[in-house]
Amino acid sequence: MERGREDASLTLRGLQNRSHEKIKLRKRKSTLYFSTQEKNARRRGDLLGENIHLVLFTIALRILNCFLVQTSFVPDEYWQSLEVAHHMVFNYGYLTWEWTERLRSYTYPLIFASIYKILHLLGKDSVQLLIWIPRLAQAFLSAVADVRLYSLMKQLENQEVARWVVGAITGLIVKYSSLVALAFIIRPTAVIPWTPLLFRHFCQEPRKLDLILHHFLPVGFATLSLSLMIDRIFFGQWTLVQFNFLKFNVLQNLGTFYGSHPWHWYFSQGFPVILGTHLPFFIHGCYLAPKRHRILLVTVLWTLLVYSMLSHKEFRFIYPVLPFCMVFCGYSLTHLKTWKKPALSFLFLSNLFLALYTGLVHQRGTLDVMSHIQKVCYNNPNKSSASIFMMMPCHATPYYSHVHCPLPMRFLQCPPDLTGKSQYLDEADVFYLNPLNWLHREFHDDASLPTHLITFSILAEEISAFLISSNYNRTALFFHTHLPEGRIGSHVYVYERKLKGKFNTKMNSELSEIN
Incomplete structure (x- = not known):
């Protein structure tokens, strides 16, 4: 009994002595505990919603890639963009049959025509600037897309329910729906990969009628009206080029004039080729990815199936699914343990060789x-x-x-x-x-x-x-x-x-x- 009392008194004295000492509290790192001023200070160091160093590195990488590509891939790189823009600004050049048949919209070439016009007014319209400024502009847009894909994956991993397509916040709905509408105006087939994503958004939205009446319809109407006015100015008559494009390529299927492939070509050749050495990691990642990412896999399969129904097939038609595929490749690499470094080395070296060869040597x-x-x-x-x-x-x-x-x-x-x-x-x-x-x-x-x-x-x-x-x-x-x-x-x-x-x-x- 006495021994127990002595222990209790010693413990009490120890606590009293510690109460006079300064106790150091652990600083929390969570942003939930930051004040508004601290959050604003952190945001000042961000660009495009991400760390500025990451954004600048991505832009630098895209610019480096821009200068390393000194070869040609397909004629549309020039004939459906730069050549049209040159004709718009300098009144000489060549417009292919797609423009005489009004199958293309002037909305996309207008971007480069604006650049050309500025250079012309400044007296800096040298041939080298006419070639490289549009390429650098597209490199910057590609870097923005890379950063946004990175941001998307952070959101997906931090949220239990991945409602990224919905935009979660009303303001974001207008932004992403405007981008979808713009993509459709520029290239009507861009609606194909977006169809399952938009459908998912519609199914998850509790206020479906409000979504259609107050977001989708106004954005679609405004974007289509803009396209109609631009094409009215340059074609000289009212033209719905999106309908003409779909009529020629889908309803009449006249694209077969430039070649046709069997229905399975995208699955047996096209898709494996564009994935290259990433293919095994993509397949592995499909098994590992959580259920909330199935919508991305559905989008990939849907796009391949729809394009397989058209006789005329090209590798570039299915390039839009590559970012989704990289999500699954990322899951595969994340879950690799012993083989992670060898796998990363293999992907880096194999793609570096192909990139340098196709960018500097092949078809130059x-x-x-x-x-x-x-x-x-x-x-x-x-x-x-x-x-x-x-x-x-x-x-x-x-x-x-x-x-x-x-x-x-x-x-x-x-x-x-x-x-x-x-x-x-x-x-x-x-x-x-x-x-x-x-x-x-x-x-x-x-x-x-x-x-x-x-x-x-x-x-x-x-x-x-x-x-x-x-x-x-x-x-x-x-x-x-x-x-x-x-x-x-x-x-x-x-x-x-x-x-x-x-x-x-x-x-x-x-x-x-x-x-």
């Missing part, structure tokens, strides 16, 4: 040759005396947007048959049936011959007789690809026509110098 000749055409124009005081004819698959190179000089140029055209003729062949098809005969028929006298011919190396031997008889000499060549196929050669050749009079004058001057 058709861009490099445009620099040569620029020199032909700017080094020739009489621009009308020089002329260019591109004997290549149609739209193989950029055009006036990469020359910025009113130099007479021509290429083999390939518009689809819109009249329903049987056995229809475009100009490029007719040319490649018998290039030599076509050249002799087309250029029946010396006056009609262009000063410069540009062609792929695969055609050189077949038209050598024409080149010799017309006094064409090869003056430049540019590497294009290690994988030539069909009408595409490994190199791009430039031929220049030497007039006999010039040859005689040059020989006489050389002889006089010798004497």
Whole structure:
């Protein structure tokens, strides 16, 4: 009993002594305990809602990627954007058949036309700025998309119910629905991946009628009205290009003129190719991801299924699903333990090699040759005396947007048959049936011959007789690809026509110098 009392008294004394000491409290890190001033101070160091260093790093990475891409991918990179913008501002260039048939909206090219107009007013519309400023602008937009995807994943992981599509806050509904509407205006098929997301939003929204009447309809009406007014100005008549686009590509399915693939192509080839070395991690991540992310997988599968119903298929059509796929790849890498570092090294090295090869080597000749055409124009005081004819698959190179000089140029055209003729062949098809005969028929006298011919190396031997008889000499060549196929050669050749009079004058001057 006494021993117990002694212990109790010692404990009491210890507590009394500690009460006179300063007790250090643990500082909480949670933002719930920050004051309004502290939160505002933290936000000042943010950009786009994220850490400023992360945002700047993402922008720098995208800009680096922009300069590392020195190759071409598809003709629409130039012909449906920069070429149209150049025509809008400088009143010369070439508009493809899609614009004469009013299948495209001027809304997207107007972005680049605004840049071109500003450069023109400032007197800075050099060809290099016309090429690089739009690319840098798109690199910045890509960086913004990267940051927002990162923010999205943080929200998904911090919320039990992932209502990111809904926007949770009313103000965000207007923002995201405006972006969806703008994407549809620019490219009507953009509605395909958004369909399951919008449907999910509608199902989860308790005030469905309010969502439609006060958000979706006003935003859709405003965006469509803007598109109609822009196209009315540039087409000269009221045109609903979104309907024309869907009618041509979906209802009439005339896109098959440019090739068709079996229904399973996206699943058997297209999707595995664009994922590349990420494919096994995507499959692994699909099994690991929580149920709240199923909507993203549904969106991927829905997009592949819808595009599989169309006969004409291209890799780029399903690029919009890649960000969703990376979500599942991220889950796979997160759950790897022993193999995480080897997996990351494998992905980095494999994609680095492919990125450098496709960005710096593969299919670069058709861009490099445009620099040569620029020199032909700017080094020739009489621009009308020089002329260019591109004997290549149609739209193989950029055009006036990469020359910025009113130099007479021509290429083999390939518009689809819109009249329903049987056995229809475009100009490029007719040319490649018998290039030599076509050249002799087309250029029946010396006056009609262009000063410069540009062609792929695969055609050189077949038209050598024409080149010799017309006094064409090869003056430049540019590497294009290690994988030539069909009408595409490994190199791009430039031929220049030497007039006999010039040859005689040059020989006489050389002889006089010798004497």
